[in-house]
Amino acid sequence: MTTPFFESNPNITKPYALMDLDDTLFQTQRKIDAWxxxxxxxxxxxxxxxxxxxxxxxxxxxxQATFFNWxxxxxxxxxxxxxxxxxxxxxxLPFASWQVLTHGAVILTSNGQMLxxxxxxxxxxxAPIQGKLAELTALIGKHSKNASDPFNDLVLTPHxxxxxxxxxxxxxxxxxxxxxxxxxxQKNHQILAxxxxxxxxxxxxxxxxxxxxxxxNNLAILPHAVHKRHAVQFLLxxxxxxxxxxxxxxxxxxxxPFLQLLDWYGMPSRGQLHEQRHAE
Numbered sequence: 001m002t003t004p005f006f007e008s009n010p011n012i013t014k015p016y017a018l019m020d021l022d023d024t025l026f027q028t029q030r031k032i033d034a035w036x037x038x039x040x041x042x043x044x045x046x047x048x049x050x051x052x053x054x055x056x057x058x059x060x061x062x063x064q065a066t067f068f069n070w071x072x073x074x075x076x077x078x079x080x081x082x083x084x085x086x087x088x089x090x091x092x093l094p095f096a097s098w099q100v101l102t103h104g105a106v107i108l109t110s111n112g113q114m115l116x117x118x119x120x121x122x123x124x125x126x127a128p129i130q131g132k133l134a135e136l137t138a139l140i141g142k143h144s145k146n147a148s149d150p151f152n153d154l155v156l157t158p159h160x161x162x163x164x165x166x167x168x169x170x171x172x173x174x175x176x177x178x179x180x181x182x183x184x185x186q187k188n189h190q191i192l193a194x195x196x197x198x199x200x201x202x203x204x205x206x207x208x209x210x211x212x213x214x215x216x217n218n219l220a221i222l223p224h225a226v227h228k229r230h231a232v233q234f235l236l237x238x239x240x241x242x243x244x245x246x247x248x249x250x251x252x253x254x255x256x257p258f259l260q261l262l263d264w265y266g267m268p269s270r271g272q273l274h275e276q277r278h279a280e
Contacts, residue, residue, distance in 0.1 A: 020080055085101060
């Protein structure tokens with residue numbers, strides 16, 4: 001059998017592009033200034049997200065906007081983000097495919113409905129550890145309220161979902177805590193890094209049930225069952241066409257495991273992954 005040579009084909013099969021959002025496709029003005037992003041002059045910025053008051057919060061540079069427009073036209077763009085169902089609504093970009101949200105705990109279909117088989121799985125694995133998540137919440141709150149505690153001044157946000165989307169096909173569940181997000185009120189990143197190292201010694205069962213992701217002023221305490229990689233693997237195995245190529249981008253160490261499932265992956269020239277590679 002003779003192997004044919006490549007011939008161009010005008011009938012394009014769109015690849016899957018699985019993309020992290022924050023600090024990959026857009027970022028705050030503070031980070032734009034810190035990173036000295038090119039084509040990010042005020043007249044070139046495009047608003048990508050708003051805050052809870054509806055005010056512009058994150059922006060795309062001209063290059064990022066051009067890149068995003070190319071992705072929309074040339075790929076099947078799949079969002080893979082830590083943002084939950086409430087937070088994703090503040091992203092003002094026209095997504096039209098699958099969305100992997102809340103660090104992988106939630107998968108939305110192209111019509112915005114929850115993927116019931118995945119949500120039932122997540123509910124089943126999260127329900128048994130609600131007591132431990134409540135203990136963690138109480139412990140962190142206790143440290144944060146003690147002015148003499150080295151881990152005070154923390155801002156704790158439990159991310160909760162009922163896994164209901166209002167459709168008749170979905171099961172009705174009571175809300176569950178999925179993971180805990182922690183910021184430092186004064187943006188002291190070192191305190192969060194120290195807390196991440198300390199957590200396994202503060203709580204005997206910690207490593208058996210949870211892992212920690214830290215990136216600048218964001219610390220997430222997540223159950224092992226909640227991971228972008230798990231959700232992306234589920235999509236690749238059960239819902240995406242394995243004949244179509246896939247690639248993706250992400251900025252953080254938490255993105256790397258899901259990116260490694262794809263045919264190609266990359267990172268922006270700033271952020272946690274870039275800094276890690278540069279340090280090596």
